[in-house]
Amino acid sequence: MRVGMWVGVSLLATLILGLLPAHAQPSWPHERPIHLIVPFPAGSSPDLLARTLATPLSKKLGQTIVVENKPGAGGNIGTRFVARAPADGYTLLYTINGPLVTAPTLYKKSLGYDPFKDLAPITLVATSPNVLIVNASFPGSTVADFVRYAKTQAGALNYGSVGPGSASHLAMELFKKQAGVELVHVPYAGFPQVVTAVIAQDIQAAFMVPAIAMTQVKSGKAKALGLTSASTVETLPGVAPLATQGFPGFEAISWNAMLAPAGTPPAILNRLNTELAGLLSSPEIQEKFSAQYFSAVGSTPAQLQQKMQEEKTRWDAVIEALKLSLD
Numbered sequence: 001m002r003v004g005m006w007v008g009v010s011l012l013a014t015l016i017l018g019l020l021p022a023h024a025q026p027s028w029p030h031e032r033p034i035h036l037i038v039p040f041p042a043g044s045s046p047d048l049l050a051r052t053l054a055t056p057l058s059k060k061l062g063q064t065i066v067v068e069n070k071p072g073a074g075g076n077i078g079t080r081f082v083a084r085a086p087a088d089g090y091t092l093l094y095t096i097n098g099p100l101v102t103a104p105t106l107y108k109k110s111l112g113y114d115p116f117k118d119l120a121p122i123t124l125v126a127t128s129p130n131v132l133i134v135n136a137s138f139p140g141s142t143v144a145d146f147v148r149y150a151k152t153q154a155g156a157l158n159y160g161s162v163g164p165g166s167a168s169h170l171a172m173e174l175f176k177k178q179a180g181v182e183l184v185h186v187p188y189a190g191f192p193q194v195v196t197a198v199i200a201q202d203i204q205a206a207f208m209v210p211a212i213a214m215t216q217v218k219s220g221k222a223k224a225l226g227l228t229s230a231s232t233v234e235t236l237p238g239v240a241p242l243a244t245q246g247f248p249g250f251e252a253i254s255w256n257a258m259l260a261p262a263g264t265p266p267a268i269l270n271r272l273n274t275e276l277a278g279l280l281s282s283p284e285i286q287e288k289f290s291a292q293y294f295s296a297v298g299s300t301p302a303q304l305q306q307k308m309q310e311e312k313t314r315w316d317a318v319i320e321a322l323k324l325s326l327d
Contacts, residue, residue: 027061027089027265027267027268027271028061028063028089028090028268030090032064032090033063033064033065033066033090034058034061034063034064034065034066034089034090034091034092035065035066035068035090035091035092036050036054036065036066036067036068036092036093036094037068037070037078037081037082037091037092037093037094038050038067038068038069038070038078038094038095039069039070039071039072039075039076039077039078039079039081039093039095039099040069040071040075040078040095040096041069041071042069044071045096045128045209045211045254045256045292045294046094046095046096046256047067047069048292049094049125049126049256049289049292049294050067050094051067052285052288052289053094053125053276053279053285054067056279056285057272057275057276057279060275060278060279061271061272061275067094074098074099074103074163074165074166075095075096075098075099075103076099076103076107076111076112076113078093078095078099079093079095079099079100079103079113079115079119080111080112080113082119082259082260082261083112083113083114083115083118083119083261083262084113084118084261085261086261087120087260087261087262087263087264087265088264088265089260089264089265089268091260091261092122092258092259092260092272093119093258093259093260094125094256094257094258095256095257095259096167096254096255096256096257097167097254097255097256097257097308097311098165098166098167099115100115100119100257100259100308100311100312101115101308101311101312101315102165102167102170102312102315102319103115103165104312105312105315105316105319105320106165106319106324106325106326106327107325107326107327108325108327109327110327115259115308116305116308116309117262118261118262119259119260119261119262120259120260120261120262120263120264120269120301121257121259121301121302121304121305121308122257122258122259122260122269122272122273122276122301122304123257123258123272123273123276123277123280123297123298123299123300123301123304124255124256124257124297124298124299124303124304124307125255125256125257125258125276125280125296125297125298126255126256126280126289126294126295126296126297127229127253127254127255127256127294127295127297128209128210128211128253128254128255128292128293128294128295129210129227129228129229129233129236129241129252129253129254130167130168130171130207130208130209130210130227130228130252130253130254131207131208131209131210131213131214131217131224131226131227131228131236131239132146132175132205132206132207132224132225132226132227132228132242133195133198133205133206133207133208133213133216133217133222133223133224133225134146134198134204134205134222134223134225135198135199135201135204135221135222135223136199136220136221136222136223137201138204138223140225141223141225142225142226142240142245143225143226143242143245143246143247144245144246145225146205146225147179147180147181147246150179150181150182150183150204151180151181154182155182155183155184157182157183157184157204157205158183158184158185158186158202158203158204159172159183159184159185159186159203159204159205159206160186160187160188160193160194160197160198160203160205160206161185161186161187161188161194161206161207162187162188162189162190162191162194163187163188163189164185164187164324164326165319165324165326167207167252167254168191168194168206168207168208169185169187170252170315170318170319171207171228171252172185172205172206172207173185173318173322174250174252174318175207175242175247175250177321178247178250179247183204183205186202186203191208191209191212191213192212194206194208195208195212195213195216195222198216198222199216199221199222207228207252209254209293210235210236210293211292211293214236214293224236224239225239226239226240226241226242226245227239227240227241227242228241228242228250228251228252228253229241229243229251229253230243230249230251231243233293233295234290235290235293235295236293255297255307256294257304257308258272258276259304260272269301273300273301276298277298280296280297280298281296281298
């Protein structure tokens with residue numbers, strides 16, 4: 001081929017590529033997998049939901065996605081790993097709210113990342129309420145019954161959580177303040193140990209994720225007195241929110257989100273947001289999330305950023321009132 005003709009063909013090819021829509025051009029140019037980091041153990045709720053999304057998202061992107069668990073320090077270790085990773089779209093984060101909104105206040109000296117500066121929001125993935133549970137032998141069936149009972153015990157009752165600063169700990173402290181009751185905090189390594197302690201009556205109450213709590217409620221070993229969502233939840237029929245049981249405005253939900261290292265190209269963030277929005281609105285994904293007592297959501301990056309800020313402001317007040325620091 002003559003030189004002039006070759007130059008003409010090259011220019012034409014460049015022009016055609018420039019006119020192609022953005023999604024037709026490769027956002028991930030290298031043949032290596034995307035690592036979706038889950039900063040919690042395999043088998044945990046965020047791990048199960050991340051894996052539920054990983055396969056169909058991989059097909060949408062035409063890119064292999066490997067789910068990688070990096071647990072430790074309440075999710076801070078894996079979150080820090082992503083915050084420090086190259087911003088090239090090959091490392092993503094699937095996490096719960098704790099490492100994003102309460103960790104910066106609990107670990108002011110040792111966190112090692114700023115979720116608002118070091119991470120780029122992609123979408124709010126899903127939400128789930130916590131459940132206030134008690135032993136099956138408890139004579140009442142409402143939150144008001146428990147409050148009356150607790151007030152007669154003068155601080156003799158215990159409650160469990162999965163550790164200081166955890167959502168289960170902060171939710172109960174908020175409840176204690178609003179209810180005017182005294183309960184002694186007993187931390188455990190995980191929710192399986194908490195629910196075992198409720199059944200054994202080593203503790204008298206706990207706020208728990210429904211995926212674990214409702215198994216024991218359905219078996220008759222525990223009672224669910226209320227939800228921490230602002231309204232009723234379809235997957236938890238018959239369990240009324242605390243907000244409708246004398247605690248207006250009470251809300252302490254768990255939520256999952258996907259983020260990337262700050263500086264990740266906008267084209268990649270937009271592509272991920274678009275594909276995830278489609279998946280999260282699909283009946284198949286919604287059904288699978290519902291089985292874990294989560295509601296699939298989907299949001300814009302700006303909406304996720306706003307939620308992070310609002311939640312941080314609200315829980316900062318609780319943490320500061322407790323004078324709680326985990327540094």
